[in-house]
Amino acid sequence: MTLRAVVRGVGHYLPSRVVENAEFEATVETTDEWIRSRSGIERRHFAADGETTSQMAIHAANAALADAAMTADQIDAIIVATSTPDFTFPSVATMVQAGIGCTKGFAYDIQAVCAGFVFALTSANGLILSGQANRVLVIGAETFSRIMDWSDRSTCVLFGDGAGALILEGQVGQGTTADRGILASDLHSDGRYRDILYVDGGVSSTGTTGYLRMQGNQVFRLAVEKLAETGHAALGKIGLTPDDVDWIVPHQANLRIISATAQRMQIPMERVVVTVQDHGNTSAASIPLALSVGKARGQIKEGDLLVTEAIGGGMAWGSVILRW
Numbered sequence: 489m490t491l492r493a494v495v496r497g498v499g500h501y502l503p504s505r506v507v508e509n510a511e512f513e514a515t516v517e518t519t520d521e522w523i524r525s526r527s528g529i530e531r532r533h534f535a536a537d538g539e540t541t542s543q544m545a546i547h548a549a550n551a552a553l554a555d556a557a558m559t560a561d562q563i564d565a566i567i568v569a570t571s572t573p574d575f576t577f578p579s580v581a582t583m584v585q586a587g588i589g590c591t592k593g594f595a596y597d598i599q600a601v602c603a604g605f606v607f608a609l610t611s612a613n614g615l616i617l618s619g620q621a622n623r624v625l626v627i628g629a630e631t632f633s634r635i636m637d638w639s640d641r642s643t644c645v646l647f648g649d650g651a652g653a654l655i656l657e658g659q660v661g662q663g664t665t666a667d668r669g670i671l672a673s674d675l676h677s678d679g680r681y682r683d684i685l686y687v688d689g690g691v692s693s694t695g696t697t698g699y700l701r702m703q704g705n706q707v708f709r710l711a712v713e714k715l716a717e718t719g720h721a722a723l724g725k726i727g728l729t730p731d732d733v734d735w736i737v738p739h740q741a742n743l744r745i746i747s748a749t750a751q752r753m754q755i756p757m758e759r760v761v762v763t764v765q766d767h768g769n770t771s772a773a774s775i776p777l778a779l780s781v782g783k784a785r786g787q788i789k790e791g792d793l794l795v796t797e798a799i800g801g802g803m804a805w806g807s808v809i810l811r812w
């Protein structure tokens with residue numbers, strides 16, 4: 489008998505403002521065709537003026553609670569993965585705790601940029617397996633539109649806003665890979681890569697929020713190499729192979745990265761959940777958004793074996809194997 493962190497509910501929120509690629513043609517030297525062909529992105533959602541990361545996270549959390557048929561007071565811990573909090577502090581997670589009406593347990597944020605949700609899932613699994621918490625609300629929520637340099641065409645067309653949430657609950661399994669829940673994870677970071685993807689401002693440096701800076705083609709090359717590597721490593725830890733995988737649910741940054749990674753993992757695109765065309769890159773929110781949309785589309789079903797994998801600023805990357 490083995491304790492497993494099993495998915496009980498999932499939900500998401502996307503702000504109502506949808507921006508099509510063509511809108512950028514008026515402000516920077518770009519085309520819908522370039523954005524589509526280089527990234528696979530067709531549109532993205534942007535938060536309304538005054539709409540914050542915590543507000544989006546609360547919407548996603550309430551959707552996940554409804555999906556799980558749970559109330560907020562049944563949650564023991566809340567983890568929010570974000571790089572775009574409302575304030576330097578308090579954490580977005582404690583704002584979510586108050587916003588959903590949860591008056592017990594504990595809440596904190598995790599910052600691993602686009603890999604944040606994979607790090608948050610792994611942390612939630614640790615809380616459950618160590619007995620610290622039995623029901624953990626794990627959220628990815630971002631307002632990357634607030635850290636865009638709108639004159640930089642190489643970044644401003646790529647990102648979007650949104651939030652996704654998952655509720656994990658400790659349940660006893662058989663101790664085999666047939667169990668539902670988190671089965672393995674594999675995390676990495678290498679701070680020597682800081683200059684290829686970063687924000688050029690912050691509390692203790694400039695005292696400003698700063699703007700996202702990226703050397704896209706270098707990030708691209710590293711992403712394809714590291715994502716396939718971490719996916720294989722996590723599967724290897726539990727003796728599974730790509731043939732056992734029902735769905736890759738990757739970080740949604742670029743369709744060409746997603747398909748090159750799937751190819752390296754020898755998994756056909758028919759078994760990959762793709763939402764990048766509609767959401768753009770929503771950083772830590774992209775995987776929970778894809779899980780929620782993938783379930784709503786009827787792609788992800790109970791018992792399916794999922795590989796989630798992501799890479800982002802730091803660089804930080806990793807993967808989680810999850811039986812839905």
Ligand code: UT7
Pocket residue numbers: 517518519522523526527602641642643645703704705706707708711741742745769771799800801
């Ligand atoms: O989520 C965190 C991780 N982030 C990512 O995974 C993003 C990784 N990188 C990428 O997705 C891709 O590298 C991009 C989509 C950012 C760029 O695609 P690329 O095929 O790597 O293009 P590139 O950076 O090599 O640039 C090709 C050309 C350049 O022009 P020159 O120097 O060849 O004349 C750019 O100036 O495309 C130009 N360019 C644009 N042209 C039209 C860059 N942005 C644009 C644009 N519209 N928006």
